[in-house]
Amino acid sequence: MSATALDTPPSRLRLGLRAGMIGAVCLLAAFPVLNQLPETHALHVSDFLVSVSGKWICYAILALSLDLAWGYAGILSLGHGAFFALGGYAMGMHLMRLIGPRGVYGHPVLPDFMVFLGYRELPWYWLGFDNVAFAMLMVLLVPGVLALVLGWLCFRSRITGVYLSIITQAMTYALMLAFFRNDMGFGGNNGFTDFKELLGMPLNTGAARAALFYASLVSLVVCYLLCRWMTATKYGRVLTAIRDAESRVRFLGYDVTRHKLFAFVASAMMAGLAGALYVPQVGIINPGEFSPGNSIEAVVWVAVGGRGTLVGAVLGAFSVNGLKTWLTSAAPDLWLFVLGGLFVAVTLFLPKGLIGLLQGRGK
Amino acid sequence: MKGRRLYLDGVSVVFDGFRALNNLALVVEPGEMRAVIGPNGAGKTTMMDVITGKTRPTAGIATFGDSDLTRMDEAAIANLGIGRKFQKPTVFDALTVFENLELALKAPRGPIACLRWILSGEGRTRVEEVMTETGLTDRAQDPAGILSHGQRQWLEIGMLMMQDPELLLVDEPVAGMTDAETEHTAALLARIAGKHSVVVVEHDLEFVRALGCRVTVLHEGSVLSEGSIDHVQNDPRVVEVYLGR
Numbered sequence: 001m002s003a004t005a006l007d008t009p010p011s012r013l014r015l016g017l018r019a020g021m022i023g024a025v026c027l028l029a030a031f032p033v034l035n036q037l038p039e040t041h042a043l044h045v046s047d048f049l050v051s052v053s054g055k056w057i058c059y060a061i062l063a064l065s066l067d068l069a070w071g072y073a074g075i076l077s078l079g080h081g082a083f084f085a086l087g088g089y090a091m092g093m094h095l096m097r098l099i100g101p102r103g104v105y106g107h108p109v110l111p112d113f114m115v116f117l118g119y120r121e122l123p124w125y126w127l128g129f130d131n132v133a134f135a136m137l138m139v140l141l142v143p144g145v146l147a148l149v150l151g152w153l154c155f156r157s158r159i160t161g162v163y164l165s166i167i168t169q170a171m172t173y174a175l176m177l178a179f180f181r182n183d184m185g186f187g188g189n190n191g192f193t194d195f196k197e198l199l200g201m202p203l204n205t206g207a208a209r210a211a212l213f214y215a216s217l218v219s220l221v222v223c224y225l226l227c228r229w230m231t232a233t234k235y236g237r238v239l240t241a242i243r244d245a246e247s248r249v250r251f252l253g254y255d256v257t258r259h260k261l262f263a264f265v266a267s268a269m270m271a272g273l274a275g276a277l278y279v280p281q282v283g284i285i286n287p288g289e290f291s292p293g294n295s296i297e298a299v300v301w302v303a304v305g306g307r308g309t310l311v312g313a314v315l316g317a318f319s320v321n322g323l324k325t326w327l328t329s330a331a332p333d334l335w336l337f338v339l340g341g342l343f344v345a346v347t348l349f350l351p352k353g354l355i356g357l358l359q360g361r362g363k
Numbered sequence: 364m365k366g367r368r369l370y371l372d373g374v375s376v377v378f379d380g381f382r383a384l385n386n387l388a389l390v391v392e393p394g395e396m397r398a399v400i401g402p403n404g405a406g407k408t409t410m411m412d413v414i415t416g417k418t419r420p421t422a423g424i425a426t427f428g429d430s431d432l433t434r435m436d437e438a439a440i441a442n443l444g445i446g447r448k449f450q451k452p453t454v455f456d457a458l459t460v461f462e463n464l465e466l467a468l469k470a471p472r473g474p475i476a477c478l479r480w481i482l483s484g485e486g487r488t489r490v491e492e493v494m495t496e497t498g499l500t501d502r503a504q505d506p507a508g509i510l511s512h513g514q515r516q517w518l519e520i521g522m523l524m525m526q527d528p529e530l531l532l533v534d535e536p537v538a539g540m541t542d543a544e545t546e547h548t549a550a551l552l553a554r555i556a557g558k559h560s561v562v563v564v565e566h567d568l569e570f571v572r573a574l575g576c577r578v579t580v581l582h583e584g585s586v587l588s589e590g591s592i593d594h595v596q597n598d599p600r601v602v603e604v605y606l607g608r
Contacts, residue, residue: 230478233477233478233479233480234465234466234477234480235474235477235478235480237455237458237462237465237466238466238474238477240455240457240458241455241458241466243457244455244456244457245453245454245455247417247437248449248453248454248455250436250437250438250441251415251437251438251441251446251447252441252466252467252522252526253438253441253442253472253526254438254472255472255473256438258473258474259474259477262474263474
């Protein structure tokens with residue numbers, strides 16, 4: 001807790017937002033319970049709403065992670081979807097291993113796609129994924145190591161701004177092309193699907209859906225508190241300083257490369273966690289998750305909600321995805337135009353996003 | 364205080380064939396104050412860049428005590444005890460005056476150390492002292508972005524006071540200031556100068572005269588003349604460069 005923050009009492013806006021957040025979390029937490037009510041009941045929450053809001057919660061974690069990198073450290077990553085997808089693939093590999101002999105081909109170890117492609121044995125990088133603890137470690141470690149290597153190369157060479165954005169975008173595109181290849185050993189363009197169970201729970205039951213929903217919600221709250229703690233410390237203020245005047249921070253004696261790397265790696269790990277929670281809920285992961293459009297969409301969520309405020313990122317993820325879900329059924333052809341228009345409009349008229357709008361009202 | 368000497372010899376910096384510094388030599392003794400003057404393009408800012416690690420010299424030696432400045436990056440040089448005040452004041456607009464000063468306070472600089480950082484009573488007292496000295500106490504909780512030009516300059520000087528550098532480089536501290544602000548700035552610098560070595564780059568000869576220190580005149584990347592202000596002002600080569608032929 002910063003000493004300065006103690007001096008100023010929380011504003012009414014801040015208290016309002018806090019109450020709103022707690023209310024929203026409680027409301028979401030009630031969804032799986034209300035889902036159990038008979039369909040005729042006024043408070044019944046449909047299966048669709050439960051599953052779609054479970055997805056949005058994962059997106060909100062991705063938005064938080066992007067906000068930490070972009071909103072605080074000024075690293076505009078246009079490839080955060082890659083970290084999300086890698087976390088998803090690590091989880092997918094675990095789920096594939098758990099299928100065991102229940103696949104269509106009934107092979108005791110090899111997943112269906114490997115039998116189909118003529119694999120004789122499991123590639124070395126699939127070893128260990130049958131163990132849940134190892135798989136969870138990889139969910140964090142694989143995106144983290146990629147961010148460490150890429151970030152180290154870029155930040156050390158002082159690549160910033162649009163050049164860094166282009167590199168991250170190229171990274172996710174390159175990964176997408178790589179994962180499309182059958183000989184990568186990740187199922188090519190079909191990816192992984194047909195999952196059976198997780199932690200001994202069959203995935204097609206309501207209980208499993210509720211458990212995954214709660215796991216996501218708890219992760220969101222934990223990630224939010226973690227980001228809040230990080231940004232409230234002096235470390236957060238160093239990040240803000242780097243965002244606004246990077247070279248000045250160096251002349252104060254801070255190793256900017258290390259500080260940016262720390263934030264970037266933490267952010268990538270968080271995105272990986274979001275992907276890992278997402279995959280069992282949607283039941284599939286394929287290379288489409290690496291598509292550059294996904295990463296750009298995540299940037300739009302953060303921009304719409306209000307970058308540099310954690311609540312804003314979460315709010316943006318929920319509101320833009322809510323709009324998308326509604327619009328893609330109401331007027332499917334319009335969605336991409338609306339998304340683009342939204343980004344332009346927010347950049348021009350709402351530089352602080354929805355949170356900025358609330359702040360304006362609060363005064 | 365052990366006291367280290369800044370030593371530059373034979374320093375050249377070439378940008379695309381343009382020699383910004385040409386065989387420059389400069390020695391600043393521990394505790395000394397030195398003014399560096401010269402027409403535009405004489406290489407004053409490039410010299411500062413070499414000392415603070417922003418620019419690598421093409422040739423020559425630059426040392427501070429036993430440390431080779433040509434092999435270190437900006438952060439390492441800053442931690443060595445060399446502080447820099449830029450011509451255009453650069454403070455962190457989104458942070459408050461208090462937070463700006465807190466960031467500059469001498470403390471471990473790594474990410475983990477910053478995450479675990481708790482401002483000690485001693486540190487808080489130090490920040491408050493500097494706010495008093497720079498006249499920014501009333502603005503403690505204001506974001507630096509809303510300060511006036513003069514206040515931003517003082518905040519930046521305050522940040523240097525927090526860093527407590529052994530050698531301080533100051534680039535045109537009074538450019539664009541009102542007379543009252545200039546006076547306040549000169550007083551602040553004089554107070555810092557008591558304890559540290561200071562190199563001041565300045566156009567304003569009156570301000571340099573007021574500093575009453577040794578003066579180095581740069582021209583086309585090398586030292587043209589060095590000595591007291593009266594000595595250099597009467598040096599025919601300096602007169603020629605400043606007044607034209």
